[in-house]
Amino acid sequence: MATNNKHAHPWSPLQAPKELAQKLNLDPKTLSLASSDFGHIENKTPLAVFEPSSESDIIELIKYSNSLPNPFTIAPRGQGHSTHGQGLTNDGVVLNMNRLGDFRNGSEIVVCDEYVDVGAEQLWIDVLRATLKHGLTPLSWTDYMYLSVGGTLSNAGINGTTFRFGPQISNVLQLEVITGKGDLLTCSPDNNSELFYAVLGGLGQFGIITRARIALGPAPTRVKWLRLLYTDFSEFTKDQENLISFHEKNETRGADHVAGYLLGNLPPPRDVSFYPEQDVPRINSLISQHGIVYSIELVKFYDNNSQSHIEEELANLIKGLKFIPTFAFEKDVSYEEFQNRLRADIEFLRANGLLDVPHPWLDLFVPKSRISDFKEGVLKDIILKQNIPVASLIFYPMNHNKWDNRMSAVTPDEDVFYALGFFRGSFTNEEMEASEAQNEQILQFCKDNGIQAKVYLASFKTQEEWVEHYGSKWELIKDRKDEFDPKRILSPGQKIFN
Ligand SMILES: Cc1cc2nc3c(=O)[nH]c(=O)nc-3n(C[C@H](O)[C@H](O)[C@H](O)COP(=O)(O)OP(=O)(O)OC[C@H]3O[C@@H](n4cnc5c(N)ncnc54)[C@H](O)[C@@H]3O)c2cc1C
Known part of the structure; x- marks a missing residue:
């Protein structure tokens, strides 16, 4: 396993303001769990794991990092099912998205007639079970259901249904996103559309998805x-x-x-x-x-x-x-x-x-x-x-x-x-x-x-490889980064801008 635990960052979690410090977990076992992923190929120990109890906590964390002369990075983590360290950081904080679910008080999955509103930390299996109770179902799937909504929407979400309904990112009606500047915005094709299109398949680079509205259809039995x-x-x-x-x-x-x-x-x-x-x-x-x-x-x-x-x-x-x-x-x-x-x-x-x-x-x-x-x-x-x-x-x-x-x-x-x-x-x-x-x-x-x-689900090591990967889209990706995460704080494990 490639290990890179050199903490080069001048910031220490001990310097954080009290309200944030309470939610920065420094327990070695927690740090160790957040230092690896499903791939077991890369290993990076974060400075701390942040355990938010609301969207506001995430906003505060991002704004605090932005305020420092040397901002620390923030890596949102869903289920950690990446294979090459895409959700890891060793010069910043892993953001444990799962903790949000503990505080949703019944709003984690809300089923309506034509769509379901879900917290981004939710698993697709739970979305399925909740919608089936209403005779409804999302239309586009991944093969494995124990992945987080935010994690698959940051990639694409594909399987044998994609040919017909498109990837999961083509079945999203609306998102709530906290940008790399700490702005919480609702976005859709008609509202803050640049952010909406940026984060779908955006590899966590432009904002943290906190909620998603997913299209539904009648469920077969x-x-x-x-x-x-x-x-x-x-x-x-x-x-x-x-x-x-x-x-x-x-x-x-x-x-x-x-x-x-x-x-x-x-x-x-x-x-x-x-x-x-x-x-x-x-x-x-x-x-x-x-x-x-x-x-x-x-x-x-x-x-x-x-x-x-x-x-x-x-x-x-x-x-x-x-x-x-x-x-x-x-x-x-x-x-x-x-x-x-x-x-x-x-x-x-x-x-x-x-x-x-x-x-x-x-x-x-x-x-x-x-x-x-x-x-x-x-x-x-x-x-x-x-x-x-x-x-x-x-x-x-x-x-x-x-x-x-x-x-x-x-x-x-x-x-x-x-x-x-x-x-x-x-x-x-x-x-x-x-x-x-x-x-x-x-x-x-x-x-x-x-x-x-x-x-x-790419895992390139250099920016040149990413430039080649994005091809004619690279300038757009760079502009989106400049607009939504100018200090290059989010998802450093993708190695696109860091
Ligand atoms: C067993 C297995 C089966 C799989 N099957 C499929 C499949 O059938 N189809 C398919 O398309 N993929 C599949 N995948 C890949 C999977 O979709 C991705 O690995 C996805 O990232 C997993 O979600 P996660 O919650 O574990 O994300 P994580 O690994 O936790 O995060 C992935 C990336 O997204 C970022 N991120 C996480 N949450 C958020 C958020 N809320 N907002 C913004 N950024 C965020 C992270 O920082 C990281 O960069 C599979 C993976 C495994 C291990």
Whole structure:
């Protein structure tokens, strides 16, 4: 683990005014918990952890830092599920957003007909459960539900629903934000719109999201959940691209969730846990035979009203798809069970001591036009040849028109692009370093071959890399920083401006 605990900052929490000092936690155990994240790759001990009991406390903290000749940095922390220290600081204060939830007094999640107002520290699983009680649901999701609303909105929030409803940042109606200058502002597309677009996908650079208003729709009750296996890459991608185009063409027979996975001869193929136990040996033998097997995850939601025609709709949906007919698998589960499907895997890893290890993950957006080159150069020539364990490989397309370019998030500039995720856990330092080196090699391959890929959940080390990442958006990002956080206080762990 890379440790950087050199406290170079002249400010000490002991100098803070009394009202703030009471909320600056210096307990070594608390500092230690705030010095690392899900990635277990970077380690930085903050000077203190700030535990606010209201938005006003956060405002006071930010204003106090701004008033110093050398302001200290402030790193808001949701669930700490970043992988490369994005929420850490060693020359400032970690802001424990979770403490806000303790003081909301019933206002943490308020469900209305068309939207839900939530505290940014809330978990998506709790938002789901609260809205389901009213027969409603957010429309756009992440696969894992134990992430904070503020954390995913600072990135984008993607999964198999993104092709249809856009990332979670495209489903926000209004935000409450405390800027890096300490101003608490309500913002939306019509009100303080520059701040609204800045913080969505803004990597915590421009303000601290304290509340969000999220669009809702009617909640289904049940889910037809399919996995369809392919051995032919171009059939797999063609079918995925076709499936995500139905709603674009106003065809009602579209899917509600489309995702893809790769099953490789790389230990351990986690995705196999979906399949009936008796089928696992023949799936494994298919993988051995072909090196990689491709799996489309296709989902159709339904409820009592649509129950009578769901089978017919499903049959129409998969008609013409080129999966191997004897390798089609189906589950029928409740909507909540489907949304919370990753919980069991994470708990399994936790229970077996496999979760608190380094996670050198890489998430990439790759334009559709270069996806075959990526497959040849990366999947075949790097991933399969080097045989470094990858626990899970996701691979699915989304529609560019569901993203809003005014937001700070960046994507490839093509109508359809793929989200690729290489998820790994490392058990030794050597394994971690080899995985990180492989991630670098993948990015270098894209550069050398002119593939305009964009890293999602990026963890660059230098500003030059960020400038390249943002491309034509860099000037806008810089202007937004100058406007909303001129003293470069917020989220230093992203290493964009600090
Ligand atoms: C097991 C797992 C599964 C995941 N699955 C998905 C997935 O399916 N789809 C997806 O899109 N992502 C996924 N992610 C990535 C995840 O969305 C990001 O890591 C996200 O940042 C996690 O939220 P968090 O609350 O843990 O944020 P943190 O790690 O605590 O913070 C992330 C960044 O945002 C800043 N920040 C946090 N809260 C706020 C706030 N309120 N206002 C402003 N800035 C803030 C922090 O300073 C930091 O820079 C997954 C991660 C894990 C570990």
